[in-house]
């Protein structure tokens with residue numbers, strides 16, 4: 001790569017967020033047309049001396065020579081992100097994606113094209129993890145991070161067959177019936193060297209590829225099997241809540257796959273709840289709402305997880321037919337903190353609970369840790385509480401002994 005001596009060259013690695021879902025849900029021809037729309041939008045905002053190219057898939061590169069000030073690369077990155085705001089119209093629907101951009105600079109981050117490309121790619125991956133729709137400059141620790149991440153992905157691919165994944169279950173306390181009536185299934189990875197890895201560390205990695213589909217369907221199968229195993233052992237049926245990622249829900253086969261899992265486990269559909277997040281609505285709300293309607297037609301309950309953290313869009317509440325709203329722990333945590341923010345949080349919490357009730361939704365509060373939070377949530381009319389105050393997530397064999405202890409105040413049954 002040649003350049004004038006005092007001038008910087010910037011390489012921007014651009015990757016669309018969630019493009020695969022467009023292809024999966026709308027088909028490749030629409031995906032291709034969307035990519036053309038993106039290319040044109042990008043081309044309209046680069047300088048004549050820049051080179052813009054598509055690397056393949058949903059990856060683009062922008063080479064910016066002769067930059068008198070490296071900060072011009074940031075301005076260009078922001079301009080590319082802004083260009084994506086113009087939606088592509090497909091059958092009257094607005095289709096819009098965000099992108100993650102990694103930036104490497106010559107000579108700061110490398111003096112040959114291979115190094116610059118590799119470093120811009122690492123920075124892009126960090127940008128994607130950090131927050132979608134943003135740009136980051138390369139830093140040397142990105143390479144190290146990319147390396148461990150790749151190693152983790154390779155190991156995760158084998159985790160199912162090596163039986164390293166486990167499902168833990170966290171009781172949910174129903175204030176209406178005054179008993180534990182449901183449990184949330186939460187996946188864990190027993191890594192041979194690193195011990196128990198929480199989902200926050202590997203679910204995002206799995207979500208970047210088809211791995212999440214395999215893991216998600218394993219968790220669903222295992223949770224339904226376990227619910228029936230407890231029942232067959234003589235315990236009352238518990239409703240089981242399973243987290244599903246947007247990638248899973250948006251696959252056309254998902255509904256029939258869930259029906260098949262219910263059928264083979266023998267679990268009646270109304271004892272299964274699927275927890276979705278607002279992420280399912282980002283790319284194609286109409287298709288997502290249709291998938292969710294079909295799941296509900298099977299008799300499955302649908303809960304919207306982590307409400308209050310993301311978009312918390314009232315439009316989504318209107319478009320989606322739901323059964324329950326899960327209020328994020330951030331709101332619950334604010335209850336017994338001492339600040340004026342808290343008054344706001346509590347007012348908002350009360351309003352969300354009332355809103356959910358008037359839409360006919362049950363309200364579940366997550367992350368309940370203190371008796372004060374419990375009392376406040378009861379007084380606000382919350383229906384179900386979940387959190388360390390009642391129980392941590394537990395391995396399957398500890399679930400019923402804990403539930404019995406919670407309900408009867410007696411020692412766990414042997």
Ligand code: C2E
Pocket residue numbers: 170185186187198199200203216219243244245275305306329366367368369386387388389393
């Ligand atoms: P989530 O669905 O919102 O699950 C609640 C998280 O809060 C769980 O973390 C749970 O252990 C934690 N938690 C429960 N009570 C308390 C409390 O009182 N205090 C605090 N501080 N935390 C509490 P976990 O198990 O680490 O799971 C994190 C996230 O990973 C989940 O958030 C969910 O989004 C995702 N996840 C877990 N299992 C699966 C899965 O099978 N599939 C998918 N797609 N995502 C999963």
Ligand code: MG
Pocket residue numbers: 184243275305
């Ligand atoms: Mg959840």
Ligand code: MG
Pocket residue numbers: 305306326328366
């Ligand atoms: Mg949650």
